[in-house]
Amino acid sequence: QKEVEQDPGPLSVPEGAIVSLNCTYSNSAFQYFMWYRQYSRKGPELLMYTYSSGNKEDGRFTAQVDKSSKYISLFIRDSQPSDSATYLCAMSGVRGSTLGRLYFGRGTQLTVWP
Amino acid sequence: GAVVSQHPSRVICKSGTSVKIECRSLDFQATTMFWYRQFPKQSLMLMATSNEGSKATYEQGVEKDKFLINHASLTLSTLTVTSAHPEDSSFYICSARDQGSSEKLFFGSGTQLSVL
Numbered sequence: 001q002k003e004v005e006q007d008p009g010p011l012s013v014p015e016g017a018i019v020s021l022n023c024t025y026s027n028s029a030f031q032y033f034m035w036y037r038q039y040s041r042k043g044p045e046l047l048m049y050t051y052s053s054g055n056k057e058d059g060r061f062t063a064q065v066d067k068s069s070k071y072i073s074l075f076i077r078d079s080q081p082s083d084s085a086t087y088l089c090a091m092s093g094v095r096g097s098t099l100g101r102l103y104f105g106r107g108t109q110l111t112v113w114p
Numbered sequence: 115g116a117v118v119s120q121h122p123s124r125v126i127c128k129s130g131t132s133v134k135i136e137c138r139s140l141d142f143q144a145t146t147m148f149w150y151r152q153f154p155k156q157s158l159m160l161m162a163t164s165n166e167g168s169k170a171t172y173e174q175g176v177e178k179d180k181f182l183i184n185h186a187s188l189t190l191s192t193l194t195v196t197s198a199h200p201e202d203s204s205f206y207i208c209s210a211r212d213q214g215s216s217e218k219l220f221f222g223s224g225t226q227l228s229v230l
Contacts, residue, residue: 008161043207102219106157
């Protein structure tokens with residue numbers, strides 16, 4: 001079993017839709033959770049960063065972490081064609097092999113059509 | 115966010131030649147930089163962790179003599195693909211950790227390597 005599981009999609013939604021992206025993980029040592037956006041043939045761009053459980057909102061983006069279920073989500077409200085990209089979840093921890101290194105999901109490819 | 119500069123963005127080379135990729139943190143000091151490889155529609159695969167002033171730590175299965183990493187300063191790490199082969203063709207991405215925010219990684223724009 002991979003450390004981080006993420007449905008690769010592809011996911012296709014109309015403009016204005018609410019998008020829900022998710023990852024599950026198996027290692028309870030993960031404490032830091034991130035979402036990256038990657039456009040084709042570009043490096044990933046940090047979108048959201050959260051520590052431990054809870055919600056964080058930044059504009060149209062909301063990140064949720066449920067450590068009891070080992071489940072994280074990214075919601076995009078009022079999605080735009082410019083949101084079309086691959087979204088990668090990533091996480092790291094504070095002990096053992098999780099310390100100081102990011103574990104990535106496979107990425108979900110999102111297309112928002114006008 | 116912090117800026118990481120990576121170049122070249124694209125390189126085409128002949129089999130047997132060596133290629134150097136540079137990764138610079140422009141507005142912060144990075145004691146640790148990471149090198150990833152990414153195949154189409156796949157996630158990032160960590161190749162090695164580069165620590166300033168010491169030898170890089172390679173992931174299992176990554177040949178250290180083939181992928182030479184140098185991290186001579188707090189703002190620069192280089193990856194040299196030696197004696198490149200067509201199977202080395204891939205998208206290589208570096209990232210750097212901001213000392214002031216230990217868990218955040220910032221990525222370069224990537225280098226597409228094509229070996230003929």
